[in-house]
Amino acid sequence: MLTEKAIESFKQFIERNTAYAKYKIGSTYYQVPIHRRERLPDGKVAVFFEIEPNAPSTVFITEVQLYDTDNELWAAKTENIEIESVQDGALYRFAFDFREVE
Secondary structure, eight states: OOOHHHHHHHHHHHHHHEEEEEEEETTEEEEEEOOEEEEOTTSOEEEEEEEOOOOSSOEEEEEEEEEETTSOEEEEEEEEEEEOSTTOOEEEEEEEOOOOOO
């Protein structure tokens, strides 16, 4: 079984090695920096990034991705996020839960 130290090491690894995110509009991916990393009250590790397309009309974010410091894809999720205005945006969060399961 994993120790608390091992689980903490996994959390720290995620915090140290998430480098940037991408989001997809149509067939184009846009790279953005990580806005912040934090520990949630339930112990999960959260990685936040901002989606600000500055588009002249309504757009749909159809995919979000996280990359590591080696520029390798770590996580990807299909989405359907509507952003209606040139001044609208979204703060997106990936949350990772590390625990031993029997």
